[in-house]
Amino acid sequence: MKGIVLSKNANLFNVECNDRIYQLLPSGKTKKGGIFVGDNVEFEQVITKVLPRKNKLIRPPLANIDKIFIIIAPVPEPDLILVDKIIIYSIINSIEPIIVINKSDIAPKDFVKNIENVYKPYYKIIKISALKNDVDDIEKNIFGLCAMAGASAVGKSSIINALKKDSLAQTGELSKKINRGKQTTRIVNLYKFKNGYIADTAGFSLLDLGRVCNINERELGSYYPEFLKPMEKCKYRSCLHEMDGDCGVISAVEDGNISYQRYYNYLKILQELKNIKKF
Numbered sequence: 001m002k003g004i005v006l007s008k009n010a011n012l013f014n015v016e017c018n019d020r021i022y023q024l025l026p027s028g029k030t031k032k033g034g035i036f037v038g039d040n041v042e043f044e045q046v047i048t049k050v051l052p053r054k055n056k057l058i059r060p061p062l063a064n065i066d067k068i069f070i071i072i073a074p075v076p077e078p079d080l081i082l083v084d085k086i087i088i089y090s091i092i093n094s095i096e097p098i099i100v101i102n103k104s105d106i107a108p109k110d111f112v113k114n115i116e117n118v119y120k121p122y123y124k125i126i127k128i129s130a131l132k133n134d135v136d137d138i139e140k141n142i143f144g145l146c147a148m149a150g151a152s153a154v155g156k157s158s159i160i161n162a163l164k165k166d167s168l169a170q171t172g173e174l175s176k177k178i179n180r181g182k183q184t185t186r187i188v189n190l191y192k193f194k195n196g197y198i199a200d201t202a203g204f205s206l207l208d209l210g211r212v213c214n215i216n217e218r219e220l221g222s223y224y225p226e227f228l229k230p231m232e233k234c235k236y237r238s239c240l241h242e243m244d245g246d247c248g249v250i251s252a253v254e255d256g257n258i259s260y261q262r263y264y265n266y267l268k269i270l271q272e273l274k275n276i277k278k279f
Contacts, residue, residue, distance in 0.1 A: 006037065035050055038062045038063040073103040118262055220273060230249045231248055
């Protein structure tokens with residue numbers, strides 16, 4: 001029999017097959033190789049084989065992801081450096097990134113406009129409100145195996161609850177003292193929808209690209225599509241686009257053809273990658 005791993009609790013896996021859930025232990029062979037939520041597996045009394053994967057993410061532990069919904073909101077203030085990291089992480093793993101603006105009912109127009117100016121030319125953006133149960137646009141995009149990503153308290157679990165019309169996923173409150181979220185998701189679960197699944201996970205709140213993806217600083221610019229054409233005008237092939245002087249990317253930023261926010265994010269991630277080499 002074949003099924004998909006929906007969740008893991010210690011060494012016990014919930015596997016769905018033909019709309020039925022089986023609680024299974026791994027065989028000795030599959031235990032050695034590891035089993036991830038999202039894996040397609042073969043089983044009898046135990047899981048006997050993990051089928052070939054499209055991708056495998058270590059943090060969070062997920063396999064066969066097709067899309068990542070990157071959730072942001074006006075409150076808490078979005079970490080756009082993290083957004084860029086998740087986008088890059090998605091591209092490296094052949095996953096489609098989709099930016100979701102939650103709490104759009106309370107989002108200032110300038111907030112939405114700024115996000116669209118920075119990302120819309122290159123990535124799909126949808127606007128929803130989990131609080132108002134206005135989540136149709138995200139439901140239309142659930143195909144295959146999808147994951148929720150983003151900082152705490154942006155509403156990832158609330159979105160799933162709105163989609164499922166119940167309280168499957170635990171939700172948290174925003175910390176009033178520090179205006180940041182309290183993380184409530186502790187384990188990875190897949191929730192089934194008409195055309196696919198969504199994983200609710202806490203694993204993207206911190207993301208070290210250098211260690212997780214083994215990306216180096218000279219590759220980073222190639223993951224910014226708006227950099228590609230201007231990069232052709234850089235005087236030096238090894239240009240990191242951080243110092244003026246015959247740099248096509250910096251010229252494009254100065255001319256307004258590249259968002260300063262995206263360039264700022266690039267420089268911050270670049271510095272992180274450089275710092276890894278020092279240790």
